[in-house]
């Protein structure tokens with residue numbers, strides 16, 4: 094028997110009602126309180142509940158090194174109970190957002206209560222955007238539609254390239270994306286090793302303009318992340334502007350025509366030359382797997398695989414596996430494969446600091462997902478908190494307090510807190526294994542290398558069939574590995590979790606004005622320098638995303654870089670079309686002065702001090718930190734709101750634009 098439509102309707106309503114109340118019982122009380130304000134429009138709730146909270150100084154405990162008794166932003170139990178009771182009373186399945194996007198002043202007040210910390214006015218614009226309340230605000234006046242001959246080529250279809258495509262499309266620019274792989278996703282298409290997962294919470298590490306309430310975990314798998322990116326490409330209908338399996342070989346600036354000539358090669362070897370007014374490189378910096386040159390590797394009778402080139406048919410069940418490497422990837426692989434292998438030997442030259450983080454492996458409860466999807470503005474406030482507690486509050490972490498550092502191993506009180514947390518995790522995980530504690534204790538300050546959140550690595554190392562070797566590979570034999578400590582480890586499979594060789598765009602032959610090459614300018618990528626991490630003198634209309642000194646290494650994630658870089662590029666391009674210029678070229682003195690300030694600011698961080706590996710993730714062969722951005726996130730974001738015309742030389746058309754016929758795109 095089938096139910097009548099009205100019976101089905103009332104069952105759906107009942108389900109909705111019960112899901113709402115189940116969600117209220119478990120969801121995060123702070124965003125829930127904000128949703129109550131949105132749904133009722135009653136800002137008096139802020140005073141009522143705010144007066145029962147202690148609104149702290151942001152990041153104060155990190156600066157002073159005083160460990161908080163409760164996690165930052167956690168409400169007292171009685172306040173939580175009252176918020177839930179009020180939500181049960183006030184929220185209904187038909188709830189709506191009466192308040193809309195709060196004006197800056199109200200937004201600031203709400204943010205204070207939502208975080209239980211003082212959120213200064215300067216943070217309000219970035220929070221409104223990054224939490225997903227508003228789209229990034231166009232600053233350069235938009236009165237001119239980009240002309241047809243002003244086209245843009247984007248190289249790479251990872252997080253940044255996809256973002257660039259969406260925003261170029263929105264702004265009305267003609268564009269084409271070239272991606273060398275057979276699919277979009279970049280990092281998340283390439284890294285499919287067991288355990289590959291995001292290590293920035295994804296309710297934040299995702300586009301602010303495309304929130305996803307369905308993440309299955311707070312730190313989802315790479316596969317789930319890749320699915321999200323594919324969904325975004327579909328939602329924005331940009332797939333037809335992305336040429337897959339097409340590698341960009343070169344980009345040359347044609348000085349008398351003010352265009353870039355870009356040579357691409359398809360998988361079948363066919364080459365084409367395209368022309369565009371501007372080029373955006375969206376290559377990330379982690380494309381070249383770092384394969385160590387070890388004697389005898391070719392003689393190995395088993396399988397050698399790098400994590401970035403994983404073979405999905407490789408079955409590790411019952412195998413003797415050796416993992417080389419110690420970073421985030423190694424930790425994820427080891428935790429993921431430990432149950433299925435016969436033996437697991439982890440060879441670690443220099444262990445990282447590893448901190449516990451329960452939610453790394455936790456599923457997002459159904460009630461939380463429901464709240465994210467259905468309770469008005471819950472998601473935005475949830476995201477705001479996710480960003481807030483992992484962004485500029487952590488600015489002190491890698492910074493050296495000279496007085497403190499004179500008498501301590503750590504760099505500052507904040508740095509000491511990470512050290513203590515990591516040491517406690519290490520010692521409590523191996524209370525009866527002093528050998529492991531010793532081998533796993535790093536000899537550099539926290540933050541000199543990336544801090545790792547433990548997905549079960551320490552638990553895996555304590556298993557009987559697992560051994561840790563503080564060593565490296567001396568040579569590989571047909572049936573195993575000899576370590577630098579002279580130990581022989583029999584093996585069927587060698588997993589190289591050895592990361593990537595840092596690469597700043599120099600894999601492509603890029604030539605600017607007067608034939609100067611980017612590789613030459615940047616000493617083959619070893620010493621890259623760019624204005625705002627994006628523009629290089631002599632390379633007009635070339636925008637290098639995720640360029641030198643732009644990575645948010647003290648907090649947040651690559652997504653903020655993606656959005657602020659793309660925003661800035663669109664503003665630059667719009668400035669050109671508004672003012673009838675063909676191109677802009679950053680002045681050398683401006684670039685030099687910017688980099689002087691970058692180096693000065695970085696000199697006060699652990700990234701350029703002994704301990705941060707030379708030629709590693711942070712430092713080049715001369716010891717200069719080339720990856721991290723030295724500024725607070727809010728300052729860098731603010732710098733990237735719009736171009737300052739004084740910073741550039743402009744290149745004007747020989748013939749006024751309206752007299753030109755032409756399509757410069759091909």
Ligand SMILES: Cc1cc2nc3c(=O)[nH]c(=O)nc-3n(C[C@H](O)[C@H](O)[C@H](O)COP(=O)(O)OP(=O)(O)OC[C@H]3O[C@@H](n4cnc5c(N)ncnc54)[C@H](O)[C@@H]3O)c2cc1C
Nearest residue numbers: 249251252253273279280291292293340341376377650651
């Ligand atoms: C295992 C792993 C985990 C990570 N986890 C996090 C995390 O949790 N949080 C975080 O913030 N960051 C993380 N990162 C860093 C990550 O790389 C960035 O977050 C982000 O995905 C980079 O995006 P992108 O678009 O800049 O570059 P990518 O994703 O690297 O995309 C670049 C694209 O350019 C393409 N390409 C390269 N050369 C050419 C060419 N010549 N022609 C055409 N196409 C080309 C590549 O094929 C690739 O698809 C992680 C990195 C790795 C390796």
